[in-house]
Amino acid sequence: MKSVAFHTLGCKLNFSESSAIARTFEARGFTRASFEQGADIYVINTCSVTDHADKKCRKVVKEALKLNPAAFIAIVGCYAQLKPEEIANIPGVDVVLGASEKFRLPDLLPELVKTGKAAIYNSPIAEANVFTPAYSAGDRTRTFLKVQDGCDYSCSFCTIPLARGASRSPGIESILQQVSEIAASGVKEIVLTGVNIGDFGIENGKRSNKFADLVNALDNQEGIERFRISSIEPNLLSDEIIGIVAQSKKFVPHFHIPLQSGSNKTLAAMRRRYKRELYVERVAAIHSQMPGACIGADVIVGFPGETKEDFLETYNFLNELNVQYLHVFTYSERPNTLAVTLPGAVPGSIRAERSRMLHILSDKKRRDFYEQHIGKTYPVLMEGETENGMMFGFTPNYIRVAVPYDPLLVNEIVPMSMNRVNEQGRMDGEEVQSMVLA
Numbered sequence: 001m002k003s004v005a006f007h008t009l010g011c012k013l014n015f016s017e018s019s020a021i022a023r024t025f026e027a028r029g030f031t032r033a034s035f036e037q038g039a040d041i042y043v044i045n046t047c048s049v050t051d052h053a054d055k056k057c058r059k060v061v062k063e064a065l066k067l068n069p070a071a072f073i074a075i076v077g078c079y080a081q082l083k084p085e086e087i088a089n090i091p092g093v094d095v096v097l098g099a100s101e102k103f104r105l106p107d108l109l110p111e112l113v114k115t116g117k118a119a120i121y122n123s124p125i126a127e128a129n130v131f132t133p134a135y136s137a138g139d140r141t142r143t144f145l146k147v148q149d150g151c152d153y154s155c156s157f158c159t160i161p162l163a164r165g166a167s168r169s170p171g172i173e174s175i176l177q178q179v180s181e182i183a184a185s186g187v188k189e190i191v192l193t194g195v196n197i198g199d200f201g202i203e204n205g206k207r208s209n210k211f212a213d214l215v216n217a218l219d220n221q222e223g224i225e226r227f228r229i230s231s232i233e234p235n236l237l238s239d240e241i242i243g244i245v246a247q248s249k250k251f252v253p254h255f256h257i258p259l260q261s262g263s264n265k266t267l268a269a270m271r272r273r274y275k276r277e278l279y280v281e282r283v284a285a286i287h288s289q290m291p292g293a294c295i296g297a298d299v300i301v302g303f304p305g306e307t308k309e310d311f312l313e314t315y316n317f318l319n320e321l322n323v324q325y326l327h328v329f330t331y332s333e334r335p336n337t338l339a340v341t342l343p344g345a346v347p348g349s350i351r352a353e354r355s356r357m358l359h360i361l362s363d364k365k366r367r368d369f370y371e372q373h374i375g376k377t378y379p380v381l382m383e384g385e386t387e388n389g390m391m392f393g394f395t396p397n398y399i400r401v402a403v404p405y406d407p408l409l410v411n412e413i414v415p416m417s418m419n420r421v422n423e424q425g426r427m428d429g430e431e432v433q434s435m436v437l438a
Helices: 011-025 053-067 077-082 085-088 102-108 162-166 171-182 213-220 239-247 264-269 275-288 308-320 348-371
Strands: 003-008 041-046 072-077 095-097 117-121 142-146 189-193 226-229 252-258 295-302 323-331 379-387 390-394 400-404 413-421 429-431
Touching: 003 011, 003 053, 011 041, 011 072, 011 102, 011 142, 011 189, 041 077, 053 072, 053 077, 053 379, 072 077, 072 102, 072 323, 077 085, 077 162, 077 348, 095 102, 102 264, 117 239, 142 171, 189 275, 213 226, 213 239, 226 252, 264 308, 264 348, 275 295, 295 348, 308 348, 348 413, 379 400, 390 413, 400 413
Parallel strands: 003 041, 041 072, 072 095, 095 117, 142 189, 189 226, 252 295, 295 323, 400 429
Antiparallel strands: 379 390, 379 413, 390 400, 413 429
16 A cells, blocks of 8 residues: 655645545555655646746655655646756656646656656646546645636736636535535635635636525535635726625624735736735725634735835835735746746845835734734634644634633644734634633
C-alpha cells in the first residue's frame, strides 16, 4: 500500500481541490501521509498569483526528494497549466497535470512509477469547462467548499482565466448535498470559495442562478452552524446579498472585497469593473446593517503607471475607509497579460516600500478593530492548532482569539470574553459560562 502526501500553495480554492484529489487516492487504497513523513507519492498543488512560482515549486520538490529520493512527484494547479514545460524540467518531477487533468491523476498514471522523464498532461484551457466538486476535509476545523471555478473577467494583471478557464458552477442542489456530507463529519463552519464566487450560477455555459440564490438556500440548510463568504467582487456584492447576510443566523458578518487600488485611474488600467465610489457604497451598506462587521480588502501596489500621487491616493483612501485589514500584493509581471505591455514600470525598491507602508496600515487597522471589541463576548469556534501552549479560534466577525490549550475546546463554539490585544496582535480571550453575547 503506497502513501501519498500533499503540499498546497496559494488560495483556499487550492486547499479544497487538494483535499478532493486526496480523496480520489484514498478511495483507491492509498494511505494519506503528512509531508514530512517521507511519502511514496508527493502531489504539489501550485499557484500562479503570488511571486516566484517557479522558485517555490522547485523548493518544495527538493524538500520532498530529501525526505524520499525515490518519491514520485506530481505537479498540479495554476502554474502547471500555464508553464508545464518549465515545470517538467525541474529535476525530480515525474508528471505535470493541467486544469482539465489534475483530478484524474490516479487514472492517468495508475502505476505512478518514476521513469526519469516527466510526462505532461495539459489540454488547452478552453477544454477546462467542467465543474469538479471539491471541499477540504480532515485538516482544518473550517471546511473550504468550492462553489465556483474559472473567471470571465479580463483584469489586465491576472492569469487566472488562462489557468482555470471560463466561469462555471454546479447546481444549488449539488452544493446542498456536499454541505450535508460535510455536516455529517462534524464540521461547524464552511467557507464558500471559488475564483469569482459572485459570478456563481453559470451551468453548461448558461446562467441558471445567482449567488444570492445560493446564499439564501444555504441559510436554510441544517447541520452547519456558520457560513463565511471568502471573497467577492464589489460590483457583484449586491444589496440582496448584504441583506440576507445581515438577517442570517448562519452567515457571519465578515466580507473580503477585493479593491486593488484606490485610484480610479489605476482601476481603469487594471480593467476592474467598478470605481472607488462603488467600493465606498458597498462598505457603507455593510456597516449600516451590520455594525461591528469585519471587511478585508485586497490591494496591489506598484502596478505599471502607478505614480507617487496615485499610491498616496490609494493610501489615503484606505486610511479613511472603514475596512479592518488589508491583503497587500506587490505587482509582479505575468506573461500573456496586458499589464506587461503597459508603460511606467515601477522600480522594485519603490514597490517594496509601498507594500511596507500598506502592511503597517493594515496592522494598525486590525489592532484598532480588535480594541473596539475589548470587553465584549463572542462565540468563538476553536481550532486544533497550537503555538506555545495556546490555541486559537475566530469570532463570527473574524477576530482571532487566543486561549490556553484545552483539548475539550477543539472544534467547539465557545462564548469568550475579549480581554486584551496581545503582543502577537491576537485577542486574548477567556471562556465564560453564561453571558449575553455581543
